[in-house]
Amino acid sequence: MFVITADQRDSRSGDDLVPAAIDDVARITGPHATSVAERTAGDELQVADRDPAAVLSIALHLTRLGSWSVGVGIGDVETPLPASVRAGRGEAFIHAREAVERAKRATTRFAVTGDGEAPSDAEALIRLLVELRDRRSTEGWEVHDLLADGLSQRDAARRLGISEGAVSLRAKVAALRAEESAVPALVRMLDRADRVP
Template sequence: MFVVTADQRDSRSTRDLVPDALAAVAELAGDRLTAAAERTAGDEIQFATADPGALLALALHLTRTGTWSVGVGIGDADSPLPTSVRAGRGEAFIQARDAVERAKKTQTRVAISGGPDAADAEALVRLLVDLRDRRTPEGWEVHDLLADGLTQREAAVRLGISEAAVSLRAKVAALRVEVAAVPALERLLGRADGAA
């Protein structure tokens, strides 16, 4: 089980981002959450999933803006899970608390705790977040269009630039690296969950 505790960064000096985050998590995860995302305390949200793909997609989404510290706990949870994630108990919840506290102190804003493979997963997810943090707004434009299913040719038309320019943006943004890394990270996170 993966439990995510995400804490809004600089919440005292910015607007409340929790409602937007809850909506985004629900939209991105669909039915892949084991426990729906909720506000747990002030500027924190928490949710649970058994799906490593959903976990990675949500962690990458939350870290993209730089406004969330994301802690991932891996381990068992008391079963059955209560209807409210706030009432959840078990090792995954304890590890998520540890992870979010560590995430607050890192440049990449993400940490993973629990089980023998958590450190490996954390190191590689941090590498991917660091790579994404270096992406320019133009690189993100191409990323988002391709993620929506457009071809590079269609993205070029939409952006009003040449196909070669789209290809260059994709290369500079390391989009192929990310596309190759995500399935490998999903497998590693699945193994980490199984080992925990």
């Protein structure tokens, strides 16, 4: 099981971002979520999920916002999960707390904790992807978001009022193909990390 604990950065000097982040997590996990994301402290949210693809999507979304330190804990949890994730217990919850504390000190704002080497390997490679995404320009994100919504490069060019060649160049500079290749591999790594006895 995966548990994500995310802590809002500089929450004392800014708006409360927890409600919007909870809505974002619900959109990512969809109706088949293992648990509902909840506020666990003044500026924290937590969610438990079995789906490594959803976990990676949540982590990448929250780190993209730049306002969150994101910790992923991997391990067993007491089942059945309680109705409120705040009442959850088990190794994954302990690991998520350790991970978010490490994430607060990391330049990538992200950490994974679990047993064995697999979580450390996943953390190292996800941090590389986060660093790559942190360097992406506004123009690169525009293309990323349009393609992620299912538009072709031709349709994205029309929407942006630029040539297909310009869209292709933006995609290349933004390393969208590298991310597209990395995400399924990272999902498999997380899945393997969760299956370690």
